[in-house]
Amino acid sequence: MTFMKTVGTAAAAALLMTAAASAETRITYKSAKAGSSYFQMAVQIAEAMKAGTDGDIAVTVEESQGSVQNVMEVRARGADYVFTTPPALVGLAQGGKAMFEGKGDPAFDDIRALFPIPSLTMHFVMSEASGATSFADMEGKTILLGSGSFGATEGEKYLGLFGLEGKVNIADSELSNAVNALKNGQIDGFVTAGSFPAPNVIEAAASTPVNVLSLTDEQIGMSKRTRLTIPAGTYTGQDEDITTTSLPVVAYSTTKMDDETAYTLTKIYWETREKMAQDAAWWAGVSADMLSNITTRIHPGAIRYYEEIGAPLADEHM
CATH class of the missing domain: 3.40.190.10 (Periplasmic binding protein-like II)
Known part of the structure; x- marks a missing residue:
């Protein structure tokens, strides 16, 4: 009986440790070339997410060769993928136009905006x-x-x-x-x-x-x-x-990301923007009015946050 109780206790502890480990949400944030201002912004966002969620969301910053590459990778990425690009490129990808001609993919239709970053x-x-x-x-x-x-x-x-x-x-x-x-x-x-x-x-x-x-x-x-x-x-x-x-730039995910994660990412971003601005002045120029620069749909999780704060949303965002 004692042996079975010990085994049971060990199994329960292992289960709790597994649950705790799985509670951490991992996000890959792909932005720009290392050394650029946008890469620095990505690092700031990663730090803000870690601090704002007590480590429940861990963001890994990935170097990128450009916005077109960021959009193209949507085809092979999963629910953990966040990337930045000008809104116009999302529209071109979804329409199979310009640099996306002949490279269309149903995955592009699943792209959803989270929040604007400095233009x-x-x-x-x-x-x-x-x-x-x-x-x-x-x-x-x-x-x-x-x-x-x-x-x-x-x-x-x-x-x-x-x-x-x-x-x-x-x-x-x-x-x-x-x-x-x-x-x-x-x-x-x-x-x-x-x-x-x-x-x-x-x-x-x-x-x-x-x-x-x-x-x-x-x-x-x-x-x-x-x-x-x-x-x-x-x-x-x-x-x-x-x-x-200016050329607006926005952080995007896809419909693969669950609503709660999208909500939390968006909420933490806006709630820590002023603090980030104390370290880098470029955040001071970002406001909810910049949602008007988003020309495609916004993630339902992000919409939930914007509705909570009464941010201006348009029909094309829904």
């Missing part, structure tokens, strides 16, 4: 010495665009849209050299895209007087991007709001 924000940074305070003033100036990034591609597009193609000298250098080149007078300005406040713009503004250009309403319309306001005082010497464009 890719366009910055056109000109030295005060250049005298450039508008896009027209960029004519004849030397601009560094960099290469291979969203900012470089978008910046080149804007030069064409705004009548500056062939009228601006494009510096042959990497964006990583922009701040030193601007400070030394080798260039008149540079174009960069990232969450604001952008670290390289902070550095540039702190080392030499700069003007970050605003776009007109007409220019924003021509760009077909989302309007974004960078509040006055964001950068050294910035006395007025900057009106620019």
Whole structure:
């Protein structure tokens, strides 16, 4: 009897340990290249989830080569997959268009949004010495665009849209050299895209007087991007709001994720956003109003949280 009781107790203890271990929810969060601001955001989110759930949710951050890859991996991933991408790419994947042409998959229809994260924000940074305070003033100036990034591609597009193609000298250098080149007078300005406040713009503004250009309403319309306001005082010497464009970025999962997990992820994200902003200012620009940037359906678990707080939801989110 004693032996059977001991075995029974051991079995019960093992069962409890197994249950405790299985109580931990593991999430894979795939965002961007290591070293990028978006990878840093992913690390912050992982830490917030661990702290906010007392370790019940463990988030592993995975490096990514880009948003298209993040979407494509939905086809082979399970319920633990969270990834970031611009909302437009989800629409293209679900429609089998552009880079997803001929690569359609039913799994794309199961993608559901969780929450918006800081947008890719366009910055056109000109030295005060250049005298450039508008896009027209960029004519004849030397601009560094960099290469291979969203900012470089978008910046080149804007030069064409705004009548500056062939009228601006494009510096042959990497964006990583922009701040030193601007400070030394080798260039008149540079174009960069990232969450604001952008670290390289902070550095540039702190080392030499700069003007970050605003776009007109007409220019924003021509760009077909989302309007974004960078509040006055964001950068050294910035006395007025900057009106620019942005590419929204959102964290997504799929219908494979259970509602409770999606609810908890969304709840913890919003409840710790202000704390994260104390460590990295880019979180301060995120608000529930950015749900309007989501153009496809939101996960039912996330919807539950948004309804609890009275956040604005649209028909296409349901």
